[in-house]
Amino acid sequence: MTNVLDLWDFLQLQADTLLEQTLEHISLTFISLALAILIGLPVGLLITRYKRGVGPTFGITGVLQTIPSIALLGFLIPVLGIGPKPAIFALFLYSLLPIIRNAFTGVTQVDAKVKEAARGMGMTDWQLLTRVELPLALPVLFAGIRTAAVLNVGVATLAAYIAAGGLGEFIFGGIALNNTPMILAGAIPAALLAVGIDFLLARLQHLRLPLLRPTALLLFLALPLLSSFYLLPNRSGFQAGLSPEFAGRDDGYPGLKETYGLDLNTVIMAPALVYKAVYEGDVDVIDGYSTDGKIKTYSLRVLEDDQNSFPPYHAALLVREPVLLRHPELREVLEMLSGTINDSTMTALNYQVDFDKAAPAAVAQAFLKQQGLWRPSQNGTGETIQLGSKIFTEQYILTEMLSQLIRGYTNLQVSARTGLGGTKICFDALTAGEIDIYPEYTGTGLQVILNTPQTVVDRLSKENEKVYQYVADRFQEQYNIIWLPPLGFNNTYALMMREEQAAKLNIRSISDLKNHLNP
């Protein structure tokens, strides 16, 4: 019940956006459909005459149908950029198969006797096609168009992945923000649209033949009109490509607006595609995580958050207090890492594992040697220390460093339990004594584990030191868990630009960006 009310509130609040998105959605659907008819129909008819083309045509369109949409959109970015063009092209490709297949089937299933009579009376091939085969194939042909249209309404939600708008913006934004009313605000109109279009086209399809001919013609003429809802927006000036979560979260883009007065020209895209889009120059600034290996892959510059708009997510080691008390030498060893890894170092290490396919152990060892910290294992015989980590590259590398340090400097043994899912699993394992140490981030401790009230967060969040102190105190008090001094890097949200462009415009920080855009 509360959901229904929430949904109603959301719809009232976002009515304009919803209307705009619905119109965009309809336009995306029908422009691509019109293109698919324009190309697919002649192809379908052509292969009824040149049967040798049947196999290859259905082969190619069939394969196109199986390409996952996000992959297809990824392929299209280098060629068509972002926005409506690749979205329409992808939808066009997906609707080709039903249209070509039904055009072909419709024509080939026309009674052979009727075709023979037509030719026997002296019709040319063209007359046979236009006066006999095509009119008789119309119902089947129409069924194909109907299938393609309904398919398109569904697939068009994916347009939101590459900044082409449509109802997918609400759907994917809602999923990213865990906001059910927002998801429904996109999903329900999309479903209604699909059902409505299906119903209308079904009515047309079952019209008697003599009525169908003029109606089909009319509809075909109406297609460009339906499509014209969508004025293809031209890329204007400086463009930002944001993931739905970043665009919606209070500590994301809305926070930037408030802190810096930054007003970006934004488009919404799938997180998986933003890096590629900025690399290809389709957008100029994107959001991401400050230690992501892709920053290096795509030669991006992370803009400094000089006014601390993003909450600090400083990495530090969490250790159970009893373990430190039993083994005082351990604290000293673990603190060797404190302050040694800055953002770009962590990014580089992530890059080596993610893109150079190096083993985390090798990367960790190389780093320790470079720091002059590495020592061969003492093959200790003491107590076994249990290390834990979440499932991502950065944590694997950190765990490797710890285990190598402990083995090199102490008589303790080490066992690593990597890949413990998310925050909750790691932390529960730590409090239960299943593991003794794992790397955590201050922001996560503050928001996720302690569930700190918003007023406190607001008071703290601008200052790294205060956040660290706050979580360290609370953790020791409530859980007997010690936050060791931060490792040095801050894996938080970040704005990034192409290095080349940032250098040319001399933009280093978000303030620089703001001044560049709105002097």
Add this chain to the structure above:
Amino acid sequence: MIRLRNVTKKFGSLLAVDDVTLDVKEGETLVLLGTSGCGKTTTLKLINRLEELTAGTIEVAGTDIQHQKPEELRRQMGYVIQGAGLFPHYTVQENIAVVPRLLHWSKEKIEARTREVLDLLRISAQQYLPKYPHELSGGQQQRVGLARALISDPPVILMDEPFGALDPFTRISIRREFKNIEALRHKTKVLVTHDVLEAFELGDRICLMDDGKIQQLGTTQELVFRPANGFVMRFLQDQLFQLQLQVLQLQHLRPYLPAVSPSNIHNAIAIPEMESVLEAIQILTATGAPQQCLTLNATTAAPAQAATVADLMAAVEQLTLTLRK
């Protein structure tokens, strides 16, 4: 009117029509008869180029068909097929108007000519023109198919099993109608069928084919009384007696009938001497009195003659013996 010379058609390695030579005379009905797969339909389709020749030549009205565009050639010939092949998305009126529209006739001319043809075929224009094919019975569809072939008044009509899709009863009555259509009488017709009785009823001459070759080409009488080979004999064997009665006309029996003058006979039935013996016997037996006499109504100078069914049968027997010699 139509000349086929050494016509051969191969489908891959299959020889469908093997060195066929024949002429169709102006105004006659030539029947291509044979079992399915004998090459009769392919031969027909070679004439309007629905199939292309492998070897040989075909001339229609003195012109080699290879020198004409297939579409233009076809527009000069009526084409009637099994099940009529009407266009399901056209009304009867539109179906009939297909060829005239291909020939760019004026609307008025098409309308006038449509009524003319429907009158000839005794089809009610008002009732049928606005209907769609699926609203018509098989026989009605076939009539419309015929009207469609006749509307442009082509000198040649090709027919491929035109009555094949009809039930036996309708088939016989439509066949009879067909024979009596005045508009068809002077056309050159080529008709394909596998039905022996239909062939002998409608054909002036019959071309019996097997395995792509002509087995015998001749008049109906020639086929019945002088079969060219064992195949022809076997092919006609089952219906031989009926065929004999059908191909013989009353006038042929004159010399073998008793010389009785009809003026002496009470309530005799008058039948023209051109009528087939089969028809005459059917009429006589239908009256229920086997001793009933009929009168041969002379169209020639010969005097009228009267006979009973028994007289006719005896005369047929004698004549057959003579013809077989």
